Amino acid sequence: xxxxxxxxxxxxxxxxxxxxxxxxxxxxxxxxxxxxxxxxxxxxxxxxxxxxxxxxxxxxxxxxxxxxxxxxxxxxxxxxxxxxxxxxxxxxxxxxxxxxxxxxxxxxxxxxxxxxxxxxxxxxxxxxxxxxxxxxxxxxxxxxxxxxxxxxxxxxxxxxxxxxxxxxxxxxxxxxxxxxxxxxxxxxxxxxxxxxxxxxxxxxxxxxxxxxxxxxxxxxxxxxxxxxxxxxxxxxxxxxxxxxxxx
Amino acid sequence: xxxxxxxxxxxxxxxxxxxxxxxxxxxxxxxxxxxxxxxxxxxxxxxxxxxxxxxxxxxxxxxxxxxxxxxxxxxxxxxxxxxxxxxxxxxxxxxxxxxxxxxxxxxxxxxxx
Numbered sequence: 001x002x003x004x005x006x007x008x009x010x011x012x013x014x015x016x017x018x019x020x021x022x023x024x025x026x027x028x029x030x031x032x033x034x035x036x037x038x039x040x041x042x043x044x045x046x047x048x049x050x051x052x053x054x055x056x057x058x059x060x061x062x063x064x065x066x067x068x069x070x071x072x073x074x075x076x077x078x079x080x081x082x083x084x085x086x087x088x089x090x091x092x093x094x095x096x097x098x099x100x101x102x103x104x105x106x107x108x109x110x111x112x113x114x115x116x117x118x119x120x121x122x123x124x125x126x127x128x129x130x131x132x133x134x135x136x137x138x139x140x141x142x143x144x145x146x147x148x149x150x151x152x153x154x155x156x157x158x159x160x161x162x163x164x165x166x167x168x169x170x171x172x173x174x175x176x177x178x179x180x181x182x183x184x185x186x187x188x189x190x191x192x193x194x195x196x197x198x199x200x201x202x203x204x205x206x207x208x209x210x211x212x213x214x215x216x217x218x219x220x221x222x223x224x225x226x227x228x229x230x231x232x233x234x235x236x237x238x239x240x241x242x243x244x245x246x247x
Numbered sequence: 248x249x250x251x252x253x254x255x256x257x258x259x260x261x262x263x264x265x266x267x268x269x270x271x272x273x274x275x276x277x278x279x280x281x282x283x284x285x286x287x288x289x290x291x292x293x294x295x296x297x298x299x300x301x302x303x304x305x306x307x308x309x310x311x312x313x314x315x316x317x318x319x320x321x322x323x324x325x326x327x328x329x330x331x332x333x334x335x336x337x338x339x340x341x342x343x344x345x346x347x348x349x350x351x352x353x354x355x356x357x358x359x360x
């Protein structure tokens with residue numbers, strides 16, 4: 001009963017994750033320049049369970065981005081999950097350590113939304129529901145990415161790598177589009193608009209300043225750490241103003 | 248190269264888990280997060296996502312590009328359509344797929360020099 005319910009609720013996620021995961025897998029295989037794309041696709045998707053990080057992973061292996069910058073990006077992308085955790089504390093209470101470890105690992109936007117939507121009273125059935133849901137979504141994501149990576153490598157060995165690269169040129173825009181969609185959804189809440197504007201302008205300023213000195217390519221690789229520091233400083237400086245607007 | 252992959256996979260995996268677990272580790276018993284932390288947690292997320300959009304666009308800047316490609320026109324049009332679709336239909340999958348398909352079409356219609 002619980003299983004069927006979780007499976008039925010997870011079907012929209014199956015659609016989304018398999019499609020987005022497949023595209024990320026193709027991108028990794030065709031444009032990542034990695035030796036065993038299906039293997040690394042499966043490992044990374046199984047460990048990260050994150051769309052943004054999966055697309056950024058391709059960017060990292062392609063440019064060998066410094067680990068410090070990788071660290072900053074992960075911090076940025078997963079910071080919002082801290083807030084999710086706060087509202088899930090009550091729901092996960094009483095779960096065993098292993099179950100809790102996995103439930104926490106599997107928090108994503110979609111899984112979180114479904115878990116918060118579930119009307120079961122807190123207790124054993126709710127925890128089981130959350131656990132099954134997490135495992136199903138995790139599975140969809142890993143299968144999507146791995147299948148995409150396999151398809152990408154297969155296509156490259158059937159046709160030439162160059163023609164597959166040419167045919168899929170521009171598929172990397174899926175990452176840009178993904179961040180735009182997240183930003184649009186966050187900006188539906190009025191209180192998020194000013195911080196988003198600050199973040200965008202500060203990042204653009206840092207990039208342009210660095211690009212004037214080092215050129216665009218190096219500027220992009222180096223921009224994240226100075227950008228996030230200036231963003232946090234600006235957010236703290238405007239705290240009274242931004243919090244005042246909330247009430 | 249392979250060491251880099253292992254480091255990134257394990258490091259990012261562990262860091263992601265810790266970030267997701269932070270509220271459970273810090274406030275698992277009971278109690279509220281300090282006010283500054285709660286504030287930064289609230290406002291940093293939209294700011295960081297906006298930064299990552301800029302980071303994505305920064306990757307399209309090509310020093311040697313000329314013509315329509317140089318002014319990021321395909322990127323801006325495809326990004327605008329993605330945002331408009333998301334505002335209107337609220338379906339992330341549709342917005343992302345349509346935006347990406349449009350972008351892939353545009354860069355073929357207006358190839359960079």
